[in-house]
Amino acid sequence: MYDPLDALFDFQKALESRLESDWLRNTTGGVGAYPPINVFQQGENLVAVLEVPGVTKDDLEIQAKNNTIRISGKKNISYPDRASVHRRERLSGTFDRTLTVPMQIDADRVRAEYRDGVLALFLPRAESDKPRSIRIN
Amino acid sequence: MAPRELQVQEKRELQKKEETTVPARIYMPTADIFESNDALSVVLEMPGVHKGNVDIHVEDGVLTVEGRLDFSKYEGMKPVYTEYNIGHYRRSFSLSNKIDQNKISAEMKDGVLALTLPKVEEARPRRIAID
Numbered sequence: 001m002y003d004p005l006d007a008l009f010d011f012q013k014a015l016e017s018r019l020e021s022d023w024l025r026n027t028t029g030g031v032g033a034y035p036p037i038n039v040f041q042q043g044e045n046l047v048a049v050l051e052v053p054g055v056t057k058d059d060l061e062i063q064a065k066n067n068t069i070r071i072s073g074k075k076n077i078s079y080p081d082r083a084s085v086h087r088r089e090r091l092s093g094t095f096d097r098t099l100t101v102p103m104q105i106d107a108d109r110v111r112a113e114y115r116d117g118v119l120a121l122f123l124p125r126a127e128s129d130k131p132r133s134i135r136i137n
Numbered sequence: 138m139a140p141r142e143l144q145v146q147e148k149r150e151l152q153k154k155e156e157t158t159v160p161a162r163i164y165m166p167t168a169d170i171f172e173s174n175d176a177l178s179v180v181l182e183m184p185g186v187h188k189g190n191v192d193i194h195v196e197d198g199v200l201t202v203e204g205r206l207d208f209s210k211y212e213g214m215k216p217v218y219t220e221y222n223i224g225h226y227r228r229s230f231s232l233s234n235k236i237d238q239n240k241i242s243a244e245m246k247d248g249v250l251a252l253t254l255p256k257v258e259e260a261r262p263r264r265i266a267i268d
Contacts, residue, residue, distance in 0.1 A: 008161045008208045008224075015219045034143035036221040040214035047214060051221060053167075053184040053248035075143060079171055083178070087170040090182060093143040117184035117248015 034095045035071070035119075044130065046101055046123040053117030054090065060114065062121065064107040069121060072096040104129035145220075151227055162224030166204065166250075170230070174262055177236065179252040183226045188245035193252065195238050201229045202250065235260040 015038065035050045050071060052060065060073040077092040079085060104126035111122040151163040166181040179200065183191070186204035193202050204226040211223075235257040244251045 004208060005161055007212075008206075011208065011211055011216075012162055012222055012224065014216050015222045034145050036145050037218070038216060038220060039218040040211075041217050042214050046217070051184040051248075053182040056247060077169070079169075080173060080178075083171040083173045085169070085171045087168060089146075089167045090169050090180065091143055091146060093141040095143045114247075116187055116245075117182070 033097050035097065037097070037099060039099075039101070042122075044125050046103070046105070046125070048099060048101075048121040048123060050119045050121075051117065052119055054092075055117070057114050060119065062110075062112050062119075064105065064110045064123075066107065067102070067104055068098060068100045069105075069110070069123065070096070070098045071119070071121075148221060150224075162222060163227050164224050165228050166202070166226045168228065168230075175255060177232070177254045177256065179230065179254065181226075181228065181250045181252070182248060183250060184248040185223065186226060186245075186248065186250075188250075191243070191245065191250060193241065193243055195232065195236055195241070195254075198232050199229050200232055200236075200252075200254070201227070202252070203227045204250070 035052045038049045040047045040049065048069065054077065055073055055075045063070040072095060074094045075092045077090055101123060105123045106126045109124045113120045146167060149165045151165050166183045169180040171178050181202055183204040185206050187207060190205040190207060191202065206223060206225050236254045237257045240255040242253045
């Protein structure tokens with residue numbers, strides 16, 4: 001039987017173990033850059049997921065070229081004039097990050113979805129990059 | 138002033154008072170709290186949480202916010218490179234002012250929950266006139 005909680009737990013373990021992986025290590029802006037990125041494999045394509053809570057859709061810019069995706073934008077936070085601030089943990093500012101994936105992607109077919117502060121980029125593998133079976137004569 | 142460049146904030150895992158029977162991780166949403174004469178505002182970042190999966194309650198002067206992550210979106214996805222983990226969110230705050238529980242309002246946009254907790258009439262500051 002499918003238990004969503006077990007699935008979540010397994011998934012979290014998988015995420016954790018991947019933190020030590022060196023895949024992509026030299027090709028992103030580096031760990032510590034904003035926003036944090038997770039990359040998933042979905043069939044033969046890749047999905048990059050980024051957490052950017054509080055950023056509006058209009059303040060996000062995504063560019064794709066060859067095997068590189070650039071995500072930039074800004075996060076604004078405003079406080080009312082006549083309020084005393086007790087706690088201020090949220091950060092605002094600009095960001096610009098590049099992700100290079102180890103395969104050719106079809107830049108024209110990259111799809112972006114933004115919902116609830118999470119940006120998902122669907123990166124289809126380019127036709128030319130797909131392996132072909134060779135027939136032996 | 139030029140806007141500064143954003144830095145990643147490490148997710149903090151919630152330190153639970155009581156043990157849970159659920160294996161999933163729970164994170165503390167990043168919070169801003171500010172107060173005006175009439176109300177207290179609490180703003181919480183819970184990326185990935187849909188507004189229908191948020192639970193807010195005040196009990197014995199403690200405000201608790203819970204956000205459940207819909208994990209089903211990740212089905213069939215195999216992590217190959219990760220920089221953050223995912224989980225549900227929960228955080229509690231003790232309230233120093235008396236809050237009118239029936240008038241708490243909440244708004245959720247882009248993964249950010251903004252709560253307005255109006256103070257009860259007697260807790261609002263009053264200007265005292267000197268005769």
